[in-house]
Amino acid sequence: MKTAALLALAVTSTFALADDPPSQVGRIALTQGQVSISAGQGEGASTALVNWPVTSSNTVTTAQGARTELRIGSSAIRLDGDSSLDVIQLDDDNLRLHLHYGSVNIRIVNPEVLAGFELSTPQGRVTLQEAGRLRVDAGLRADTSSVNVFDGVAIVEGGGERLTIRAGRRADIAGPDLRTAPALADAFDDWARERDRQADAVLATRYIPREMTGYEDLDRYGSWSNDNEYGALWMPSVSSTWVPYRDGRWTWIAPWGWTWVDNAPWGYAPFHYGRWVQVNRRWAWAPGHHERRPVWAPALVGWVGGAGWNLNFNSRPSAGQGWYPLAPHERFVPGYRLSDDHLRRLAWQ
Structure with a gap:
């Protein structure tokens, strides 16, 4: 059987000029409660199963009280309850996300990811200048987005302004205003940090790359x-x-x-x-x-x-x-x- 011809649908073998698909695809790594995923605009949502691949144009949504974790290599993206996140673009060079509403905790440890990373909300846009960890909230307060930076350095744009937000600080975007204050961690962030601690301790990285x-x-x-x-x-x-x-x-x-x-x-x-x-x-x-x-x-x-x-x-x-x-x-x-x-x-x- 091993020597039998391998048959695949419409086998195209190799095309020197082909547009290759992304070599990087994410994963639903954890679900707690009701979590759904849709393949793109106009596509119906289905239950998000652990190990479901995550790629461009996916939307991940959590019900109230639910949580989920997306892993893309060494990067971790976690949604709290009552949240909705678009994966706008995920490929070899880009990780572009849009938070419609709710809370997302993101940890990026690989500096190579920084150049292509972007998270937008209805009020503004966040990029990272240094690898780190942050939580972004959208709509928890009316017409307001907040960016809490726990590690690293973020660039926050909104209200016609652009600010550098360092670890321990928060930016609030509300209409034309962009204000800063001390960062505030909550139970969701504590949960995310513990998940990261467990991932950092594994022996697998002695044998395979993060x-x-x-x-x-x-x-x-x-x-x-x-x-x-x-x-x-x-x-x-x-x-x-x-x-x-x-x-x-x-x-x-x-x-x-x-x-x-x-x-x-x-x-x-x-x-x-x-x-x-x-x-x-x-x-x-x-x-x-x-x-x-x-x-x-x-x-x-x-x-x-x-x-x-x-x-x-x-x-x-x-x-x-x-x-x-x-x-x-x-x-x-x-x-x-x-x-x-x-x-x-x-x-x-």
């Missing part, structure tokens, strides 16, 4: 080792009969097409990066040797069977009648256009 989305959950659900042939291996704490790419669902996400969403709380990084191998009759994830910002894939599987199979795929065309996890050195055959360089970066190394 820009690999989903790294922060692996330590709690498995163990790491080094293999002479494959290098770093992560083995999930599951039964001996467990098989990758079985407990989850396929969903259509443009521009990649059919994308795997795993049900396990840790099931993001191991299904969108690296390869799977069998060691002593158990499955282990081999992330390989990655560049600083690894390239995301919708699912690293091989397809068998013929196109036209429609079970559980509604009206979307399917790639084949079955799938299996790719092993190291097995070629990923995408069902979407890629340049040669992008495809090369998806190869296991």
Whole structure:
């Protein structure tokens, strides 16, 4: 079966002049209470599941009393209850967000993210001059947005003014006024800080880069080792009969097409990066040797069977009648256009 032809829908293989999709895709990392996500303007909202991919044009909304966390590599974006956030643009160079209402706590630790980061509200705009942590509120007070800077340096624009806000200070934008005051942390910020503390303590970053989305959950659900042939291996704490790419669902996400969403709380990084191998009759994830910002894939599987199979795929065309996890050195055959360089970066190394 491993030597059978890999069949993918409308396989385009490599196109030197293709417009590559973003190599960076975010993740719903946590939900508490009622959280929804929509794919774009005019698209209906659906329940936001853990491990659901987050990309440009998504809107994430929380009900009163709910919370959610989005992870994009090393960056964390958390929404408090009764909040709505647009992911306007998420790609290799940009992270542009719009907070319609509510509260968002953001932590950015990678200086490379700063140039493309922007958060807007109905009253103003925030960028970061230095990596750090901030909370932005919109509409908690009538026609007012507030920017609390806890770490780093932010640039706040609103009311026709532009101010530099340093750690420990707050900017309030209300109509034509832009005023400053001491920053005020609340229980939401304390919760976010504790989540960050846990992520900072993981051992996974000894084996994989922090820009690999989903790294922060692996330590709690498995163990790491080094293999002479494959290098770093992560083995999930599951039964001996467990098989990758079985407990989850396929969903259509443009521009990649059919994308795997795993049900396990840790099931993001191991299904969108690296390869799977069998060691002593158990499955282990081999992330390989990655560049600083690894390239995301919708699912690293091989397809068998013929196109036209429609079970559980509604009206979307399917790639084949079955799938299996790719092993190291097995070629990923995408069902979407890629340049040669992008495809090369998806190869296991």
